[in-house]
Amino acid sequence: MCFGDFNEIVSMEEKKGGAVRSQRQMEDFRNAIHQCGFRDLGYRGPDYTWCNMQEGDDKIYLRLDRALATVDWIDHYRETRVHHLVDSTSDHCALLITNSMTQQPPRKRRFHCEAMWIKREDCKDVIKDAWNGCGDLSSRSGIANGLRQCASDLSRWNKLVFGHVPKLIQNKRKILNALVLRDRDGSLGSEINSVRKEINDLLDSEEIMWHQRSRVQWMMLGDCNTRYFHSKASDRKRKNAISRIMDENGIWHETKEGIANVTVSYFEKLYTTSYPSHISKVIDTIPTKVSSEMNQSLIKEFTKEEVLAALKQMHPTKAPGPDDGLSSLINNAARNQRLSGISMCRGCPMITHLFFADDSLLFCKASSQECHQLVEILQLYEAASGQKVDTDKSSVFFSRNAPEALKNEVLNVLGPM
Template structure:
């Protein structure tokens, strides 16, 4: 149901203001309509009068903000409440998943970490991958955080140089600092591009703020705050939500072990010949594996081990013999 309409001129002016200020509607939770006139049947009017409009700058400052429609009591209007920060779920003690980052490639020490982690060629493959991830995590903690710290320091130095004199030494230093900032910004942009998954837009065009915004939106979109089970129970902790997801897919992919289905196949002509079947049953060749690997998108979603296609493509000369 909906409420009465307003003059079109008023709505046009309102839309112009919203467009001019670059505002958008803040996502909400709760009942759809925040206004109810309390009448019955055909006289009842419900609509969403009360909203929270925010700008892009405000959203960047509070990326997890959301609007809550509280329960309406004595008033025609339901109170609304803005939550600025995501409330952490109880039981959220799971370690952060490892993911191989594009920005690591080419950095000093990264390949050495892969070599140390990969270990002996006759080691178990899964253990090699896990040990490699641990070595990369240790290397990352020492080296990658330094990029953002250096960027802040360089920008502060540039600000002081801009406010200072214009001697030959200061001009040369400023040129050097600007060049160093550009290189650090390129690395920062690569970092946020991978997280944004906006693969259609290439890095290197000063798109860091766009990639950062997309990554934040994607993280918020993928966040699961609660799950309602088939029997109506609400699960909110990470442990409970994970258990519900596992149980769902176990049931989805579990066979009911039907019997007597062979009669359904009578009269169906086979399409796979013996020759085709023999080819399908052959062992994979190293060349085929490498060809398939090089056809993979390097930055698409990694497996459960956190290693994406880029890792295997870049360090195949180290890990290839153990993989095949």
């Protein structure tokens, strides 16, 4: 663990007021954190830890103080919290680091289908029996009842067959150790090999379990990556945990009821229609590709075979999401030479954007003209769809040849990233 005044920030989100920070300085700081294998522990309290103590437009805020730790340290001290404490005698906030938090009452967990269940043949029998016994499947209520029954039966079967996998591994290893100590004459060889096989099967299940929770799709199973998957899953859980939340009036809420009320209020406003008025501008950029004959084929009743084929094309632990018209807006700007994109090598087609699941990569020339065009496209898309770009999760990358003045000019156009 490493904490204190680093006298540097990682992005312009950690600065308020004053001149634009040098991108190279911030990038060097980010690289240093990455090379040390550190993760930011986050904080509770004010967003900035330093102030120049000035007033009006001359006032500058920075988050110069932070606490960093390795993945192993975070995994060992999971309840660590960092608090920013304002001090009247200093221009810095004090860092208070605690290793405990208020225990939340146990809550009923949502049902999750575990990928490790598929290893066992009796899992299929549980699913078949649940659906065969749920009655009429021709109605929505019948299908809903079938899903509830299947989830209930699988949960009950999981407790009987799997239980808590890490604890089972510990218990089996104790049994194996006792058997090896007792096996003076080799008569327990068969029993020892049987327990070893059980442990190996449990280790495979544990790796599958943590792989599913880590959401890491690029790394294959079977290479003893359990520790890596566990650290990624623990990191996701820590990042997703909400210990407090700020409402629209800037007031923090830390109780369970307060957090729930602020969240419900936010999404009620988010999903209440804003009566978008620019949807036609988005639709007009989408070229007509579907003929009448193609449309008739698309609207006809789907078959069981088509549904099965579509399901098998999905990732085993993923679900489909919605699509939109952002790609059409970008393509339209590229066709009209308002965006140039990039080319990987000579003779290759230009790339203006890459979409993968809910992640988007947008490419353009580092010029104020193209960046203004990109901002206009995003604003038009937001007005038409009601969705918003999350600048907290957005970043800007430049080529090595881009001069510092040009970087600052582009960042001023794009805003905080």
